[in-house]
Amino acid sequence: MNAPHIDVEQVEAANTAFYEALEQGDFETVSEFWLTPSDLGIDESFHDPADAGVVSCVHPGWPVLTGRGEVLRSYALIMANTDYIQFFLTDVHVSVTGDTALVTCTENILSGGPAPEGGDELGPLVGQLVVATNAFRRTPAGWKLWSHHASPVLAETEDEEGEDTPA
Amino acid sequence: MNAPHIDVEQVEAANTAFYEALEQGDFETVSEFWLTPSDLGIDESFHDPADAGVVSCVHPGWPVLTGRGEVLRSYALIMANTDYIQFFLTDVHVSVTGDTALVTCTENILSGGPAPEGGDELGPLVGQLVVATNAFRRTPAGWKLWSHHASPVLAETEDEEGEDTPA
Numbered sequence: 001m002n003a004p005h006i007d008v009e010q011v012e013a014a015n016t017a018f019y020e021a022l023e024q025g026d027f028e029t030v031s032e033f034w035l036t037p038s039d040l041g042i043d044e045s046f047h048d049p050a051d052a053g054v055v056s057c058v059h060p061g062w063p064v065l066t067g068r069g070e071v072l073r074s075y076a077l078i079m080a081n082t083d084y085i086q087f088f089l090t091d092v093h094v095s096v097t098g099d100t101a102l103v104t105c106t107e108n109i110l111s112g113g114p115a116p117e118g119g120d121e122l123g124p125l126v127g128q129l130v131v132a133t134n135a136f137r138r139t140p141a142g143w144k145l146w147s148h149h150a151s152p153v154l155a156e157t158e159d160e161e162g163e164d165t166p167a
Numbered sequence: 168m169n170a171p172h173i174d175v176e177q178v179e180a181a182n183t184a185f186y187e188a189l190e191q192g193d194f195e196t197v198s199e200f201w202l203t204p205s206d207l208g209i210d211e212s213f214h215d216p217a218d219a220g221v222v223s224c225v226h227p228g229w230p231v232l233t234g235r236g237e238v239l240r241s242y243a244l245i246m247a248n249t250d251y252i253q254f255f256l257t258d259v260h261v262s263v264t265g266d267t268a269l270v271t272c273t274e275n276i277l278s279g280g281p282a283p284e285g286g287d288e289l290g291p292l293v294g295q296l297v298v299a300t301n302a303f304r305r306t307p308a309g310w311k312l313w314s315h316h317a318s319p320v321l322a323e324t325e326d327e328e329g330e331d332t333p334a
Contacts, residue, residue, distance in 0.1 A: 004217035040264065050171035050263040056271045056300065061321030064271045064298050066260055093233055095313070096217040097207060100267040102302060102314050104223045104231045131231050133223065133316040135269060135302060146262075147269050149300040151318030154228030 008094045011101040011136055014143040015094075018134075019087040019107070025079050031072055035137050035144040053137070058149040060130050083122055084112040099138040100146070106131050107150065129153045175261045178268040178303055181310040182261075185301075186254040186274075192246050198239055202304050202311040220304070225316040227297050250289055251279040266305040267313075273298050274317065296320045 002010070014033070021029035037044050037053040057071040058064050059078070065071050088108040095102045107130040113123035135147040169177070181200070188196035204211050204220040224238040225231050226245070232238050255275040262269045274297040280290035302314040 004215065004219070008217055048171065050175055051260070052171070052262060052264040054260075054262045056260065056262070056269065058271075058298055058300060058316075058318060061319065062298075063273070063320050064258065064260070064300070066271065091231065093218070093221075093223065093231070095219060095221040095223070097219040097304060097313070098267070099265060100302075102223065104225075104233065104314075106230070131225055131229075133225060133231075133300065133302075133314055135267075135300075135314075137264060146264070147271075147300055147302075149225075149316040149318065151225060151316065152228065152321075153230050154319075 004096065007096045007101070007138075011094050011096060011103060011143050012092060014136060015092070015103045015105070015134060016089070018145065019089060022075075023086055025082075027072075027076060027079060030075050033145050034068060034071060035139070035146045036068065039139040039141060039144055040137070053146065055145065056147050056149075058151070060128070060150050060152045081113055082111055083114050084110075084125070086110045101136040101138075101143060103134040103136065104132065105134075106153075171263065174263045174268070178261050178263060178270060178310050179259060181303060182259070182270045182272070182301060183256070185312065186256060189242075190253055192249075194239075194243060194246060197242050200312050201235060201238060202306070202313045203235065206306040206308060206311055207304070220313065222312065223314050223316075225318070227295070227317050227319045248280055249278055250281050251277075251292070253277045268303040268305075268310060270301040270303065271299065272301075273320075 018033045034055050035053050040053045042048060042052055055068055055071055056064055056066050065074050090106045090108060092105040109128040109130055110125055112125045115121045115123050130150050131153055132150040134145060136143040137146045185200045201222050202220050207220045209215060209219055222235055222238055223231055223233050232241050257273045257275060259272040276295040276297055277292055279292045282288045282290050297317050298320055299317040301312060303310040304313045
């Protein structure tokens with residue numbers, strides 16, 4: 001195990017690189033960032049009752065996706081429907097405990113879909129305020145994503161003591 | 168470490184008990200379920216660059232809350248504004264890797280706020296479809312919550328191969 005500050009630097013770098021791969025539409029790199037049970041030395045030919053290393057993913061407004069098949073298919077779908085996407089990450093916080101790291105961050109997203117009716121131009125750009133919790137796991141090949149949960153920010157953030165408290 | 172299926176049972180039981188404490192408005196039990204660095208044997212009087220065991224929480228539509236102070240204050244606020252809340256958990260999935268467990272579940276929520284204008288009757292009941300990712304950490308006092316991220320389900324779930332793929 002590394003010194004704590006080295007762990008934090010490596011986790012932050014992995015988190016940043018994951019979003020860069022999304023921006024570049026680099027499906028292969030995105031896939032490599034998602035944990036596989038074999039990254040943890042688990043023999044995938046046997047049933048593991050603990051489902052160790054089984055990944056899950058929630059995109060903003062989506063239900064839960066479980067397992068590499070569903071998760072990676074969702075990225076392929078999103079990439080096919082997104083011509084342009086940029087993430088400005090703010091409020092990045094890392095908590096490393098043993099071999100697991102949790103990263104929370106605000107994804108300030110600017111994205112554009114394909115032009116309607118198959119035209120030449122880019123679709124309209126849309127801004128989204130999204131927060132994410134990313135769970136990373138330490139592996140011999142670096143920190144890998146075990147879980148990603150992203151959700152739209154709908155409440156006001158200015159006045160946390162206000163009366164508008166959605167349950 | 169227990170056998171894998173025992174771990175899964177214990178994590179599921181902790182997850183269920185956490186939601187029951189919320190239903191009962193039992194702030195003390197809710198507080199006890201949230202991890203403290205001292206649960207991990209960390210001396211909280213020194214600054215830990217890895218922020219090991221520092222908790223985070225995202226309520227549906229909310230920004231990220233970090234640290235026990237912010238997180239527990241949010242539950243106090245929600246409880247003060249909720250006269251009735253019930254969680255019907257479905258699609259519960261547990262993945263245990265070492266001393267960390269991730270639980271994903273659908274929270275089918277039925278809740279009611281106080282009556283408007285301080286009347287005697289319960290406010291109107293509201294149904295919400297929410298998905299959650301809960302990260303638990305193994306401690307000598309049982310599995311404790313390290314992170315909770317809940318978000319509203321806005322997309323259609325029937326046809327995952329459809330064209331409506333919010334990014």
